[in-house]
Amino acid sequence: xxxxxxxxxxxxxxxxxxxxxxxxxxxxxxxxxxxxxxxxxxxxxxxxxxxxxxxxxxxxxxxxxxxxxxxxxxxxxxxxxxxxxxxxxxxxxxxxxxxxxxxxxxxxxxxxxxxxxxxxxxxxxxxxxxxxxxxxxxxxxxxxxxxxxxxxxxxxxxxxxxxxxxxxxxxxxxxxxxxxxxxxxxxxxxxxxxxxxxxxxxxxxxxxxxxxxxxxxxxxxxxxxxxxxxxxxxxxxxxxxxxxxxxxxxxxxxxxxxxxxxxxxxxxxxxxxxxxxxxxxxxxxxxxxxxxxxxxxxxxxxxxxxxxxxxxxxxxxxxxxxxxxxxxxxxxxxxxxxxxxxxxxxxxxxxxxxxxxxxxxxxxxxxxxxxxxxxxxxxxxxxxxxx
Numbered sequence: 001x002x003x004x005x006x007x008x009x010x011x012x013x014x015x016x017x018x019x020x021x022x023x024x025x026x027x028x029x030x031x032x033x034x035x036x037x038x039x040x041x042x043x044x045x046x047x048x049x050x051x052x053x054x055x056x057x058x059x060x061x062x063x064x065x066x067x068x069x070x071x072x073x074x075x076x077x078x079x080x081x082x083x084x085x086x087x088x089x090x091x092x093x094x095x096x097x098x099x100x101x102x103x104x105x106x107x108x109x110x111x112x113x114x115x116x117x118x119x120x121x122x123x124x125x126x127x128x129x130x131x132x133x134x135x136x137x138x139x140x141x142x143x144x145x146x147x148x149x150x151x152x153x154x155x156x157x158x159x160x161x162x163x164x165x166x167x168x169x170x171x172x173x174x175x176x177x178x179x180x181x182x183x184x185x186x187x188x189x190x191x192x193x194x195x196x197x198x199x200x201x202x203x204x205x206x207x208x209x210x211x212x213x214x215x216x217x218x219x220x221x222x223x224x225x226x227x228x229x230x231x232x233x234x235x236x237x238x239x240x241x242x243x244x245x246x247x248x249x250x251x252x253x254x255x256x257x258x259x260x261x262x263x264x265x266x267x268x269x270x271x272x273x274x275x276x277x278x279x280x281x282x283x284x285x286x287x288x289x290x291x292x293x294x295x296x297x298x299x300x301x302x303x304x305x306x307x308x309x310x311x312x313x314x315x316x317x318x319x320x321x322x323x324x325x326x327x328x329x330x331x332x333x334x335x336x337x338x339x340x341x342x343x344x345x346x347x348x349x350x351x352x353x354x355x356x357x358x359x360x361x362x363x364x365x366x367x368x369x370x371x372x373x374x375x376x377x378x379x380x381x382x383x384x385x386x387x
Contacts, residue, residue: 007125008133010181012140015118017174018080019144020167021087021107022050023254025100026227027148027247028090028160036097045356047227049101051349053108054115058342061112067120067334072188073179076121079113080175084168086110091161114175115141116341120334121178123325124185131273131322135265138318142258145226149251187330202328202336210381211323212340214277217378218316219344221284221371224351225313228359228367229253229306232295235364242299249303256307257314264315273319273326278382280315285375287312288368295365316378347374 025032025046032046061067066075086106089099118141119134126133148163202208230250237244260280268276287294287309294305321337328336351374355367 007182008122008136010178011118011122011125012136014076014080014174014178014182015114015137016140016144016147017170017177018076018083018114018118019111019141020147021083021171022111023047023145023226024087024148024164024167025050025090025104025107026230027152028163031160032090032100035095036100045101046104047223048349048352049104050108050111051223051345051352053105054111055108055342055346055349056105057109057112058116058338058345061116062335062338062342065335066113067117067338068331071184072117072121072124072334073182073184075113076117077175077179079110079117080171080178083107083110083114084171084175087164087168087171091164112338112341116338117334118178119321119325119337121182121185123333123337124188127187129269130325131268131276131319132265134318134321134325135268136262138314138321139258139261139265142261142314143255146251146254146258149230149247150255152247152251202332202339205327206386207327208324208336210384211320211327212343213381214281214378215317215320215324215340215344216347217374217376217381218277218281218284218320219347220351220374220377221288222313222317223345223348224355224371225309225368226254227352228355229310231359232364232368233303233306236295236299236302239295240299240302244299244303249306253306253310256310260311260315261318265318268319268322273322274382277316277319277323278379280312280319281375281378281382283312284309284316285372285379288370288372288375291368292365 029046083106086103086109089095089103089106092099095103118137122133122137123130148167151166152163203212230246233244233249234246236242237246264276264280287305291309294302297305321340324336324340325333351371354370358367358370
C-alpha cells in the first residue's frame with residue numbers, strides 16, 4: 001500500500017519536537033548547579049531521573065498494552081502535553097533538588113508515550129521498509145536530543161528559561177501536529193484484551209530475544225556516552241589549553257548520530273537491519289576501547305574522533321527496533337517495542353551511574369573504556385546461530 005507523502009515527515013517532525021525535552025535539563029546544567037548549590041554529580045542524577053521515569057512509564061505502558069489497545073496518535077498527543085508541563089517545572093523560582101528530580105522523572109515518564117509510541121505508529125504505516133522509516137524516526141529523536149545543546153549558545157536562547165520554554169512549546173506543537181494529521185495506520189491491529197503474560201511470552205521468541213539483547217548492549221553505551229560527552233570535551237579543553245565550545249560540540253556529536261540513523265535506515269534496504277546494526281555496534285565498541293588515545297590527539301583530531309564515535313553509537317538503534325518489531329505479531333508490536341525500551345533504559349541508568357561514580361576515582365580519559373562491555377555483549381547475541 002502506497003502511503004501519503006506527508007505521513008513520515010509529520011511523524012519525524014513530531015518525534016523531533018517532542019523528544020527535545022529529554023536533555024533539556026542537561027543543557028541548562030550549569031544554571032541548575034548554581035541555583036541548587038549542587039556538585040558535579042548532579043549531571044548523572046538529572047539524566048538518570050529522566051531515564052528512571054521513562055523506565056517506569058514504559059513498564060506501565062507495556063504491561064497495560066497502552067499502545068496496542070488505544071489510538072497511538074491520541075496517546076502520543078496526551079503524553080506530549082504532560083511531558084511539556086513537567087519540563088516547565090525546571091524554571092519555577094522555588095525549585096529544589098527534590099523538585100528537580102521529580103520534574104525530570106515526570107518528563108521521562110511521559111516520554112514513554114512518545115518515543116516507543118512514535119515507532120509503533122511508523123510500524124502501523126510501513127509494513128515494508130520499516131528499517132528505513134525507523135532510521136529517519138530515531139534520527140529525529142537523536143536530533144531532538146541534540147537540539148537543547150545546539151540552541152544553548154545562541155543569542156535568543158542563551159538564558160536557561162528560554163531553552164526550557166522553547167523545548168516545552170515545540171513538544172506541545174509536535175503532539176497536536178501528529179494527533180490531527182496522522183490517523184491510525186492501515187496495518188494497525190488493535191489488541192482487544194489485556195494480556196499480562198505478553199512480556200514473558202515475547203522472550204520465548206528466539207528472534208525477538210536476539211534483537212532485544214543486541215539492543216540492550218547498545219543501550220549500555222549510548223546514553224552514558226551522550227551524558228558524559230560534555231564532561232569529556234571540557235576535560236580535554238582544560239588539559240590541552242584549547243578554547244572549545246562544549247555545548248556546541250556536544251550538540252554536533254549527538255546531531256551527527258541522527259544523520260547516521262537516517263543513513264543506516266537507507267543502507268538497511270540493501271544490506272539488511274542485522275548487518276547495519278552489527279557493523280555500527282563493532283565500530284562504536286572499537287571507539288570505547290581506544291578512547292584514551294583520543295585524548296592524546298591534537299584538538300581537531302580529538303573532535304573528529306568524537307564525532308565519528310557519535311555517528312557509530314546511534315546507527316544501530318533503529319535497526320534493532322526494526323528487528324524487534326519484525327519478530328512479533330502485529331497486535332504485539334507496540335508492547336514489544338515498549339518493553340524492550342523499558343529494559344534498555346533501565347540499563348542506561350546502571351552505566352550512567354557507574355561512570356558518575358568512576359569519574360571521582362579514575363581520570364576522565366580512562367572513563368569510557370567500561371562502555372565497551374555493552375557492544376561486546378550486543379555483538380555476541382547478534383552473531384549467535386539458532387541451535
